[in-house]
Amino acid sequence: MDFSKQLLNWYSAHQRNLPWRQDKDPYRVWLSEVMLQQTRVAQAIDYFEAFTRAFPQVDALADASEEEVLKLWQGLGYYSRARNMHATAKQVTHQFNGVFPQTVGELLQLKGIGPYTARAISSICFNTPVAVVDGNVYRVLSRYTGGDLPIDSTSGIKHFAELAQSFLIHTDPGGYNQAIMEFGATMCTPKKPQCAECPVQSSCVAYATGTVAELPKKSPKKPPQALWIHYLVAVDPVGNTLMLPRKGGGIWAGLYTFPSLERPSAELAEGSVLLEAQKIWPDQVGQVTLLHEAPVVHRLTHRLIRAFFWRVELHRALAGGYSPSAAQNLPMPVLMAEWFSAQKNPYFWDSNYTP
Numbered sequence: 001m002d003f004s005k006q007l008l009n010w011y012s013a014h015q016r017n018l019p020w021r022q023d024k025d026p027y028r029v030w031l032s033e034v035m036l037q038q039t040r041v042a043q044a045i046d047y048f049e050a051f052t053r054a055f056p057q058v059d060a061l062a063d064a065s066e067e068e069v070l071k072l073w074q075g076l077g078y079y080s081r082a083r084n085m086h087a088t089a090k091q092v093t094h095q096f097n098g099v100f101p102q103t104v105g106e107l108l109q110l111k112g113i114g115p116y117t118a119r120a121i122s123s124i125c126f127n128t129p130v131a132v133v134d135g136n137v138y139r140v141l142s143r144y145t146g147g148d149l150p151i152d153s154t155s156g157i158k159h160f161a162e163l164a165q166s167f168l169i170h171t172d173p174g175g176y177n178q179a180i181m182e183f184g185a186t187m188c189t190p191k192k193p194q195c196a197e198c199p200v201q202s203s204c205v206a207y208a209t210g211t212v213a214e215l216p217k218k219s220p221k222k223p224p225q226a227l228w229i230h231y232l233v234a235v236d237p238v239g240n241t242l243m244l245p246r247k248g249g250g251i252w253a254g255l256y257t258f259p260s261l262e263r264p265s266a267e268l269a270e271g272s273v274l275l276e277a278q279k280i281w282p283d284q285v286g287q288v289t290l291l292h293e294a295p296v297v298h299r300l301t302h303r304l305i306r307a308f309f310w311r312v313e314l315h316r317a318l319a320g321g322y323s324p325s326a327a328q329n330l331p332m333p334v335l336m337a338e339w340f341s342a343q344k345n346p347y348f349w350d351s352n353y354t355p
């Protein structure tokens, strides 16, 4: 018997009894898929039951107020999922007369429905012969075939999508898709897979080659890029400072920061800071002092930022300067907000400050 058939047989004997599997109602399947995106099955069950009790059909969900929806969603997190779900319910009710579209292309037009969910709904509810690939499917296929292309690389994504499609049972695509996902979730698990009980063990490449624990592969993580930021905390004779909104894109766009110098390494002498400050405020710069020896460290996904704060005394009043309390209330990056709130005594504003 081939792999796909074996999985389907295994699934009919071992599938978990989950409330959204009672029928193939696309409303219920869709609700479960949205809830399962970042939530464990056990937790999703309670929410699924509460939602289907409160809103048995898609139009009831569409007619609910956003407040009601968010209240029921409370505790699941990622509230954008709930808002998208509510918007989709309205779209299905008003644009599609309360009937869920059937094709992947149409389903993709609904808010918050991506390729995985569109394929899952279309195959499970409408028998469309399209394979799904989620984390479970990547793991099962990678181990079963010994495929070691990284699952987060372009070539790996393409390879496993084609492989999944080639294993699909066209007479029962929904059953097969659910079978392989369930098999990955309960048998071929990330840690301690049940190889001894596995129905496809005799043809599993990873099992035969002892590489189960190594598959699937992911691309090596790049170390976060280091960035040193030197903030110039200008202090003018009336105790004002300068904060500017950041231009361009990026996560800090539009947020206010002190004028800054950004460097890829730690090297920046006091003299260089003075020169840079003089470029910004010609003929006005007095003493330049590093406020703290230790940098403020801030981690972003791909960045490791270390920030130094330099007090730059100015001889003339700043045009558009902010008082300390006004500066503190501007929208600013977390790194700066944390630095502000760590300043128990804002001595650096004091015009009589001496290091």
Ligand code: SF4
Binding pocket: 140, 143, 144, 187, 188, 189, 193, 194, 195, 198, 199, 200, 201, 204, 205, 206, 207, 212
């Ligand atoms: S033998 Fe083990 S690794 Fe291979 S498919 Fe079965 S459970 Fe997964």
